[in-house]
Amino acid sequence: MRSMLLWLWLLLIAFPAAADVFTYTDAQGNRVFTDQPHKGAQRVDIPPSNNMTATPPKSVAKKKPAAVKPSPLFHYQVLRILVPEPDATIRSMTGELIVSVNNDPALQERHTYRLLVDGKPFAEAGRSPVFPLTNIDRGTHQLSVEILDELGRIVERTASQEFHMLRISLAQKRQAQPCTVEDYGVRPECPIADKPPEKSSWLPFL
Template identity: 55%
Template sequence: MRFLLLCLLLIGLPVAAEVYTYIDNEGNRVFTDRPKPGNAKRIELAPSNAMSASPAPSPPAPVQAAPAAAPPAYQLLRILVPEPDATVRDGASGDLIVTATSEPSLLAGHNYRLLLDGQTVGEPSRSPVFPLSNLPRGTHQLAVEILDGNGRTLERTPTQPVHVLRISLEQKRRVKPCQKDEYGVRPECPLKDKPAEKKDIPYVPFI
């Protein structure tokens, strides 16, 4: 029991302390941290297996929520006239007026722009009305865009087809024949087609 208490005492000593042992006059083994002249021997202690306390983990950085996307400037942009897949019959002129609308109305600094068959028509403007003339007969593709002040596209309508029917000059001439004074005036009545005028034969009395 005495030896066990001594061992516990040794365990409790600081790592840097020195331990000595010797046999006293009564034959008992004594452990002490002070050297005793004579037969005291130093005891080599095993290195301590105590672990240094690890630093506490730092708290995780707060997760920053991604900024919410800005709502679109326009809730609606569409072509009012002509309707999708409409057929335009406009004689021989091939005229067409395209009209668009947006919600809300066009904001300050923004412009409309018309695309015909993928190509821009005219300059961007604040007017949603685009007059077209002399369109070739056949099917064409229409789209309208809204541009910001730097010319970047903010909104664009889906591309929609329109069919243009034009009466040929020959068909128009058949419907309304050319009159003598209309040659060189009506496109379907060129001067080269004007019939030659009959010359009056002078009357020669019979003798």
């Protein structure tokens, strides 16, 4: 009996659930199971299978890497414009000016200075605290300096500071300081072409 149950169990595994199973006793007295109809064979009732179809695993969404938080802003105790002084008057025929700044502590690594003239960046940010300016228009202007970190964030900024540019013309310079014979060809406002002819010390013969 145990052997017959084993054969039946193996047969259930071998044949699909929808196939018919027959059994009969062969000439040697052996119990035979088959899916083909046979003379004298009896149909075997097969109970429905209780196997469950495996549920495919749910796809697990990959977690996005956490965004790197920017470092907190570094603060300077002092940031000021040394040159020019507040409300300074600059006299320059070509509108030239030197701006320099000072800060404490020293400029940190990967930090840069940026000069603003009338609220607009005058040049690319850099590590030098000295800014040579040229061709500044005549009139009153506002200066300020910013320190930027490696992310371009403004770390510190000075208050706006006024200066006045006086661009003196050549005629005004000549009027303020008349040209002498030695000045022609030396001072820009005294070109050699404007040098008056020298008077001869010899009297013409009669």
